[in-house]
Amino acid sequence: MVKLLKYAALTIILAVMVFPLLWMFRVSLMPPTGGLSLGAFFTPIFTLGIYYDIFTSGNMLRYFFNSALIGVIVTAGNILFCFMVGYALSRYRFIGRSFWFYSLVFVLMIPAHIIIIPLYMTIHHLGLYDTYGALILPFLVNPIGVFLVKQYIDSLPSAVEEAARMDGAGELRILIGIVMPLCKPALAVLAIQVFLTNWNSFLFPFILTSSEAVRTLPVGLALYQGHQAIDWPHLMAGSSLAVIPVLLIFLFFQQHIVSGITAGAIKQ
Amino acid sequence: MTTRKFTGLLFASPWIASFLLFWLFPLLYSLVLGFTDYRLMAPDYQWVGLDNFTALFSDQAFLSSLFHTFIFVLGTIPVTTVVALALALLVERQFPGRTVFRSGFFMPSITSMIVIALVFTNLYSRGGYIYLLAEMLGLTPPENGFLLSNSTALISIMAMDVWMSVGYYMLLFLAGLKSIPMELYEAAEVAGAGTWRKFRSITIPLLKPVALFILVINTIKSFQVFVEIFVMTKGKYGTSTAVYFIYETGLNRFEFGYASAAAYVLFIIIAIFSLAQFRLFRQRSVW
Numbered sequence: 001m002v003k004l005l006k007y008a009a010l011t012i013i014l015a016v017m018v019f020p021l022l023w024m025f026r027v028s029l030m031p032p033t034g035g036l037s038l039g040a041f042f043t044p045i046f047t048l049g050i051y052y053d054i055f056t057s058g059n060m061l062r063y064f065f066n067s068a069l070i071g072v073i074v075t076a077g078n079i080l081f082c083f084m085v086g087y088a089l090s091r092y093r094f095i096g097r098s099f100w101f102y103s104l105v106f107v108l109m110i111p112a113h114i115i116i117i118p119l120y121m122t123i124h125h126l127g128l129y130d131t132y133g134a135l136i137l138p139f140l141v142n143p144i145g146v147f148l149v150k151q152y153i154d155s156l157p158s159a160v161e162e163a164a165r166m167d168g169a170g171e172l173r174i175l176i177g178i179v180m181p182l183c184k185p186a187l188a189v190l191a192i193q194v195f196l197t198n199w200n201s202f203l204f205p206f207i208l209t210s211s212e213a214v215r216t217l218p219v220g221l222a223l224y225q226g227h228q229a230i231d232w233p234h235l236m237a238g239s240s241l242a243v244i245p246v247l248l249i250f251l252f253f254q255q256h257i258v259s260g261i262t263a264g265a266i267k268q
Numbered sequence: 269m270t271t272r273k274f275t276g277l278l279f280a281s282p283w284i285a286s287f288l289l290f291w292l293f294p295l296l297y298s299l300v301l302g303f304t305d306y307r308l309m310a311p312d313y314q315w316v317g318l319d320n321f322t323a324l325f326s327d328q329a330f331l332s333s334l335f336h337t338f339i340f341v342l343g344t345i346p347v348t349t350v351v352a353l354a355l356a357l358l359v360e361r362q363f364p365g366r367t368v369f370r371s372g373f374f375m376p377s378i379t380s381m382i383v384i385a386l387v388f389t390n391l392y393s394r395g396g397y398i399y400l401l402a403e404m405l406g407l408t409p410p411e412n413g414f415l416l417s418n419s420t421a422l423i424s425i426m427a428m429d430v431w432m433s434v435g436y437y438m439l440l441f442l443a444g445l446k447s448i449p450m451e452l453y454e455a456a457e458v459a460g461a462g463t464w465r466k467f468r469s470i471t472i473p474l475l476k477p478v479a480l481f482i483l484v485i486n487t488i489k490s491f492q493v494f495v496e497i498f499v500m501t502k503g504k505y506g507t508s509t510a511v512y513f514i515y516e517t518g519l520n521r522f523e524f525g526y527a528s529a530a531a532y533v534l535f536i537i538i539a540i541f542s543l544a545q546f547r548l549f550r551q552r553s554v555w
Binding site: 006007009010013014016017018019020021023024041081084085087088089091092093094095096097100103104107109110111112113114115116117118119120121122126137138140141146171175196199200202203207218221222230232235236239242243246247250254257258261262 | 287297386
């Protein structure tokens, strides 16, 4: 009886949690003409007409491509740079090491949204406004990623590196050839976290660009509703494009996502 | 040895460059700007001392944006935390279908905020499903939908925010629950403790570190609420928040000096809240 009640409660909660996304997919599968009528959710007509529309006209596909390109570059950059920096902080004693370490802590604790004005101006001064560079360069090294890698390398024995060094291997070879392969688990977690964050990111792409050519999908969606009356089916098809990659990543890498989230919370 | 020192610096250089260029410089820049009347339309700016700050505290728009932000923070965080803990307790033990429920609860929190805000804009509007549900329950929702009314707009956005983020904090609580040693519960059972007693005397105290972590990150996040406001109400109907004010002032009216001052005020408020939470929890910590 208690068990039955528990399942009933869980099912109701689950319905509440997934309904909005189901609604989004449902609306995106409406016929292209006719708009959105009351009770449309329950009509048994499904078509891909709207997807055909947004793939053949308008800028939605362009936004999708921009998001994907920027996401891949930023993720690749973070894998390389967070790894390099994490390795340096873990294994080397260099000038200002603790200062740079605390600068990471400092940035982690700063509410990112308060720098929108100065970052906007800095990007302008650098001549990067409204370019891919504005959406890539500031986001190539993320402090959480550096911590993740540093902690992981701290837990690895340094004997292998020392042995390689004795054998005359250069520092770069040790970094890329020996330590990096050992860090694969941490780097996988890092990559997925960075990609998801970047894919969903809105505020910075929104304030640092203005033209449609470099616009990302979330920005495109947010500004789409500006035109005339809201065309819900098309807007929801575009939204589905933003959600489907996330769902796929979630499906295949759930464990990585979970350990990325909990890594920060549970520290020994 | 000196080459190794140099190599370390070289490997750390991506962060050093990134920190100086995209964090330290902008932060110092805006600190300076906060004491000027710099705006896009009049680029030859002047020092105005603390004028921006005194103006802010008599600026009705800024004060009400702070007020809305406080309502948002104080209203969502307790609810989110309690619901997240309840969900975590519900799916903690192994049972058939557990993964499905856990994944379903978590799903909204990795979905784009823009998409969620768009979907709820429809659901909350007149004739949307939440509107219809409210009518079915015998309530009388505002005539033009929940988002176009001063009395319901902010609380509707807050409810959506709770809905979206509980899954994320549930995962953190689950990790916390997992780290509690089973032996403690077994020992308590031997001593004759009931379910409630075990929950109060073992689970709650041992979850404190995770709860603190959740409170701090949620506080920092919630004080910066912006995207949902931008999409759903454009700051109208009593929903303008502090970051929305900063965005409006700085990037719509291009009053860079004034907006920078507002950003620093918000920064200081967030810092005070985070520190207060740390102190509060330190007092009777299990560590």
